[in-house]
Amino acid sequence: MAKYLNIENSAEAVIARIHDEETAPRFKEIMVAVIKHLHALIKEVELTQDEWEIAIDFLTRTGQICTAERQEWILMSDTLGISMLVDALNNRRPENATQTTVLGPFHVAGAPELKMGTNISLDGVGESCLFQGRVLGTDGTPIAGARIDVWSDNADGFYDVQQPGIQPKWNNRGIFTTGADGAYHFRGIKPVSYPVPVDGPAGEMLTGMGRHPYRPAHTHLIVTAPGYQKLVTHIFVGDDPYIDSDAVFGVKETLMAPFQKAEGGDTVWECPFDIVLAPVQSR
Amino acid sequence: MAKYLNIENSAEAVIARIHDEETAPRFKEIMVAVIKHLHALIKEVELTQDEWEIAIDFLTRTGQICTAERQEWILMSDTLGISMLVDALNNRRPENATQTTVLGPFHVAGAPELKMGTNISLDGVGESCLFQGRVLGTDGTPIAGARIDVWSDNADGFYDVQQPGIQPKWNNRGIFTTGADGAYHFRGIKPVSYPVPVDGPAGEMLTGMGRHPYRPAHTHLIVTAPGYQKLVTHIFVGDDPYIDSDAVFGVKETLMAPFQKAEGGDTVWECPFDIVLAPVQSR
8 A cells, every 4th residue: 555645545544544452443343434435435426626615514514503403414314314224224123013213303201191092182283083003012912011102293294392382282292001902092183294394404405306305194103011122113194195205214114004084973083003012032 | 126215225215216307417426426325334334323323413513513713524524534535536637746735724815925035934933944946847847927825833833823813914824926937935934743623523533543633744835827737735844753644644755845954044944845837738
């Protein structure tokens, strides 16, 4: 290798500077891969000086728009499919278990613990929906004492935390715990599709690629039960127009539920969805 | 390809969303490469959820520490060898021309135009040095009317703009224009090595890899002349202790100058350095 950095040796010249005795092996492994891919990328596209300046500005603004409520780097990771890839790598589940998807930025810990059947739509905005099913192990056993933490947007496409003072606190949120039969049911609304924020760098990137910013309608779930792997997932409205083009790539075939018109009563929709948890040891 | 993103198809699933008719071809080329390398990187290292969170935080802070005076993303690019790679890709010069290196963050446009021989060290901090040589074409012709814009740190390791109120304005800066013989000479100081800023994410990264933050001593030059390619480069102190480990990978063999003890007079050092410009058409 030449002594100084040139086009041919550039990644190796940088990697050669890592001092093994002062570097954690895992950090080295990650940095070697980062350096190799970054240099290969720049060479492949023969990045111009002007493009480099645009990239520096873009990266800078992506951090600078972040606040306690806005995480543009997560949005970038989401819209580039990175969040779902990391989720998939870290949550390999048996095929018959309910699959995971992204947590998203709108979960709030400490939602009210509610009696089975409670209506979580506090503002009444949206079409009422009865969610129901069972929490089961991969062997079909009903799971008692499973906690189901649910949250969704209202029919205007916003979560309560996005509209403080407009939506009641804990609107469309609640925690339900299964009994001996593993069954759950609660009322909420049929969720609606909504766009991710597009007024920052991630929005510019989406527009630049001709991509829309919409997520298909979904209700979020975190399901936990002793002895089972924590499940972070969504129930998607199967016939949503954005189901095949989720801006954050969160959809999986097995997470689509039929939203069916209910017969009579004050519930307009019914969403049957069984939740299958993998035991802790079956990773 | 499966309909939804999975570990195997992840990059392709994201790339498939690019709408060609709404996407500039060059932007598509760059984004395809970005997406491919990002996904390959994450899979290669099997990034964990915790590591992803650390990465999100690191990227966010890198933007947030940036100000009008501090550009941490450029520092990141510099310390990962990306700036020098981009420079090399965009400034291919004939072998006998003076080679380019990084501009760095401390150039200030509008430095005083000075008479040949002027001393640019206004604070007198440092060991005096006579810089001299000729500006030549690659065919050996002396170039008249070449403008040499020079700047360096003082012997405390800071540029004037880093110490307003401590160093005089335009300390160690000036512009010299060659006459018919292409010759130049001016007085300054023998520059000293200094560290890049380490109180931010780039510093954490360097420390994590066991790397020091020092740049070997150098004097910056921008040389322009009608009919010749603009040259942005450094003259390095050839025997600097950091010459083989520049934190930003800026060193090239041909940019090292001998700094020699001068015989008598008030100049302690002499730095002979000819500057060879490539004609505009010889890219």
